[in-house]
Amino acid sequence: xxxxxxxxxxxxxxxxxxxxxxxxxxxxxxxxxxxxxxxxxxxxxxxxxxxxxxxxxxxxxxxxxxxxxxxxxxxxxxxxxxxxxxxxxxxxxxxxxxxxxxxxxxxxxxxxxxxxxxxxxxxxxxxxxxxxxxxxxxxxxxxxxxxxxxxxxxxxxxxxxxxxxxxxxxxxxxxxxxxxxxxxxxxxxxxxxxxxxxxxxxxxxxxxxxxxxxxxxxxxxxxxxxxx
Amino acid sequence: xxxxxxxxxxxxxxxxxxxxxxxxxxxxxxxxxxxxxxxxxxxxxxxxxxxxxxxxxxxxxxxxxxxxxxxxxxxxxxxxxxxxxxxxxxxxxxxxxxxxxxxxxxxxxxxxxxxxxxxxxxxxxxxxxxxxxxxxxxxxxxxxxxxxxxxxxxxxxxxxxxxxxxxxxxxxxxxxxxxxxxxxxxxxxxxxxxxxxxxxxxxxxxxxxxxxxxxxxxxxxxxxxxxx
Numbered sequence: 544x545x546x547x548x549x550x551x552x553x554x555x556x557x558x559x560x561x562x563x564x565x566x567x568x569x570x571x572x573x574x575x576x577x578x579x580x581x582x583x584x585x586x587x588x589x590x591x592x593x594x595x596x597x598x599x600x601x602x603x604x605x606x607x608x609x610x611x612x613x614x615x616x617x618x619x620x621x622x623x624x625x626x627x628x629x630x631x632x633x634x635x636x637x638x639x640x641x642x643x644x645x646x647x648x649x650x651x652x653x654x655x656x657x658x659x660x661x662x663x664x665x666x667x668x669x670x671x672x673x674x675x676x677x678x679x680x681x682x683x684x685x686x687x688x689x690x691x692x693x694x695x696x697x698x699x700x701x702x703x704x705x706x707x708x709x710x711x712x713x714x715x716x717x718x719x720x721x722x723x724x725x726x727x728x729x730x731x732x733x734x735x736x737x738x739x740x741x742x743x744x745x746x747x748x749x750x751x752x753x754x755x756x757x758x759x760x761x762x763x764x765x766x767x768x769x770x771x
Numbered sequence: 772x773x774x775x776x777x778x779x780x781x782x783x784x785x786x787x788x789x790x791x792x793x794x795x796x797x798x799x800x801x802x803x804x805x806x807x808x809x810x811x812x813x814x815x816x817x818x819x820x821x822x823x824x825x826x827x828x829x830x831x832x833x834x835x836x837x838x839x840x841x842x843x844x845x846x847x848x849x850x851x852x853x854x855x856x857x858x859x860x861x862x863x864x865x866x867x868x869x870x871x872x873x874x875x876x877x878x879x880x881x882x883x884x885x886x887x888x889x890x891x892x893x894x895x896x897x898x899x900x901x902x903x904x905x906x907x908x909x910x911x912x913x914x915x916x917x918x919x920x921x922x923x924x925x926x927x928x929x930x931x932x933x934x935x936x937x938x939x940x941x942x943x944x945x946x947x948x949x950x951x952x953x954x955x956x957x958x959x960x961x962x963x964x965x966x967x968x969x970x971x972x973x974x975x976x977x978x979x980x981x982x983x984x985x986x987x988x989x990x991x992x993x994x995x996x997x998x999x
């Protein structure tokens with residue numbers, strides 16, 4: 544974090560958590576931790592009067608979230624031209640089974656960021672951003688993979704989205720049943736969920752003498768149960 | 772599916788897949804399968820000029836997707852009043868590691884639905900919708916949990932979102948490197964990902980003689996590797 548960066552994100556009328564305010568989080572370090580643990584984000588923007596939400600990979604460098612795609616990508620063109628967007632990252636940690644259907648819930652951590660993105664034109668920043676996206680997806684990978692050529696950089700569009708205005712919402716703990724339901728003969732508790740990596744599958748054209756790197760063999764599990 | 776339902780969703784200018792058209796899917800059964808396998812959706816809508824994307828649980832009954840929340844939920848109020856929304860459901864199946872950073876990708880299945888929701892007022896439909904949401908979260912659970920009381924139904928807002936206009940996008944397979952990169956000494960392949968359930972954690976106030984139900988003990992894994 545750059546020195547002088549405020550320790551909390553700006554909570555405006557549109558990003559302040561209104562329901563279940565005890566679940567609200569505005570601390571930058573807590574929000575960055577959600578951003579870092581997520582694998583994809585959902586980007587919402589409005590174009591020609593229609594709101595569209597698309598899943599995207601991303602990377603974070605300091606207080607900036609980078610999105611990338613093909614230079615012809617219509618969404619990045621729209622968002623990169625200064626249209627306001629919302630970037631949401633959600634981690635589901637467990638299913639919460641209450642005795643009553645009404646109190647069923649999920650434990651989750653979600654970050655909702657609102658801001659105006661801009662297209663990155665500086666080639667060095669573009670390279671750093673793309674390395675961050677690869678590194679976010681597979682920590683350790685960006686040092687191994689062949690870096691983008693100048694031609695590939697031109698074919699790639701990168702937008703810079705500020706992590707500035709937003710909030711997170713976090714639910715933890717077990718079911719909260721009404722007292723009169725506690726005697727019901729219905730199981731109650733949590734089913735923890737984790738996003739886990741299965742054994743890597745080598746490309747069919749991979750030369751036999753290329754060993755599986757540690758970062759692929761020991762890809763970290765994601766989720767509260769994994770200590771995330 | 773109701774008889775007479777078209778086998779493909781309406782692909783309009785705003786929902787037709789523009790980039791990588793070979794990945795586009797419009798078949799209703801394939802889109803419903805993505806909807807059913809997802810756990811949460813991301814709902815985007817625009818209110819007072821700001822686009823917001825929020826994660827939500829959901830359930831599906833035929834060609835309708837139901838969202839629910841507290842009656843005071845601002846988002847459901849907005850969306851239920853006939854504001855157009857976008858509902859996106861994304862499953863990440865694997866990380867695709869190419870020899871070049873440029874060709875890194877993910878295998879995923881995503882459904883993007885656009886439509887105008889309406890608030891459900893009929894009590895019977897509301898009950899069915901809430902049962903569908905619980906059943907979607909934990910198949911088998913809705914028959915066990917105490918159903919909502921009339922008072923709980925009043926405290927809950929349910930909106931009906933039509934599965935009518937939209938598309939899905941699906942990527943499968945290994946990395947697609949440029950021919951001149953195949954000789955690089957860089958591992959390439961896929962890291963499959965799965966959302967798996969860990970052993971259930973009983974509520975601290977659970978009576979000892981209540982056994983863990985099979986649907987919680989054998990909660991199904993989600994992901995392409997799980998055969999999803």
